């Protein structure tokens with residue numbers, strides 16, 4: 466009925482609901498000998514919530530992670546790692562009125578039909594952005610593992626409400642500037658414009674979508690298991706596990722359909738004894754395997770559906786048409802929160818594929 470686990474060698478099973486006591490994950494298959502404590506995870510979790518609270522939901526939670534199993538003396542043991550995050554700021558009464566009146570753009574209607582009315586509807590229940598706190602915790606472990614093998618995962622807000630920069634930011638700008646503003650955009654002038662647009666949408670009782678770009682640097686050649694567990698297919702699958710994702714493109718993506726082969730091909734050259742390509746339209750993927758060039762992909766997020774404007778809906782118990790205004794505590798744009806979420810999800814995926822490919826051993830050298 467539900468599909469709660471992802472990954473074959475580094476597998477992550479998530480549990481919890483938006484308004485239940487907690488959310489969390491069990492990671493099975495993390496190699497033994499990785500240095501890990503709660504602070505490592507807490508750092509990435511903190512990035513999920515922008516300091517400037519106006520631009521996100523007013524639900525306030527410290528998102529303190531607890532490690533319940535799988536480490537001993539700050540090192541992973543190879544046993545399952547259980548990560549637990551308490552939900553501390555639920556206001557479930559906000560959802561009583563919406564029990565039967567399904568919210569447009571949310572999973573309420575198909576979930577009610579599919580699970581016979583038993584699914585937890587409060588705040589979207591299991592189908593809520595809140596689950597991404599658990600994903601980020603798991604991703605922090607995967608990211609730490611990848612870092613020990615020299616693989617870097619970075620991400621930033623590429624666009625919000627159609628506002629974007631013509632120039633792609635350097636990796637250094639992404640590293641240094643992304644978390645200096647609440648929009649998670651390394652172009653600080655653009656970040657101000659994005660913020661104004663988000664605040665304006667919020668004031669109008671509306672919301673905005675946008676795009677997160679993610680880059681994975683220093684990947685070895687050949688990560689990915691063609692045909693069906695190719696690196697791009699596996700990334701797409703895990704990324705679509707994030708609520709509100711509507712699209713993903715690698716490298717030149719949809720634009721490549723407009724190019725000629727001569728324009729789109731990434732020609733091979735030698736640089737300091739290494740095979741590299743002149744361009745990277747493939748986004749670092751050929752035949753479902755990493756090429757050794759940066760893996761680059763962009764994820765499109767829809768505008769959040771909980772808006773204060775009046776919308777048509779149906780009371781499914783009474784089978785009567787109705788109207789709804791979703792007041793309460795909601796993100797006017799999920800993109801800033803999604804920046805570390807995308808990073809976390811791709812880290813889980815790459816860690817899994819690198820273990821499967823024999824590039825990360827089951828026991829790390831001390």
Ligand SMILES: Cc1cc2nc3c(=O)[nH]c(=O)nc-3n(C[C@H](O)[C@H](O)[C@H](O)COP(=O)(O)O)c2cc1C
Pocket residue numbers: 522570571572589592593594595597707708709710767769770771772794795796797799802803806
């Ligand atoms: C980090 C994060 C936070 C979210 N917060 C909200 C929110 O406050 N309000 C809202 O309407 N949707 C929010 N969403 C999106 C909904 O959870 C999502 O649209 C809904 O579950 C339906 O799923 P779907 O859009 O994938 O079809 C959030 C998504 C993410 C990734």
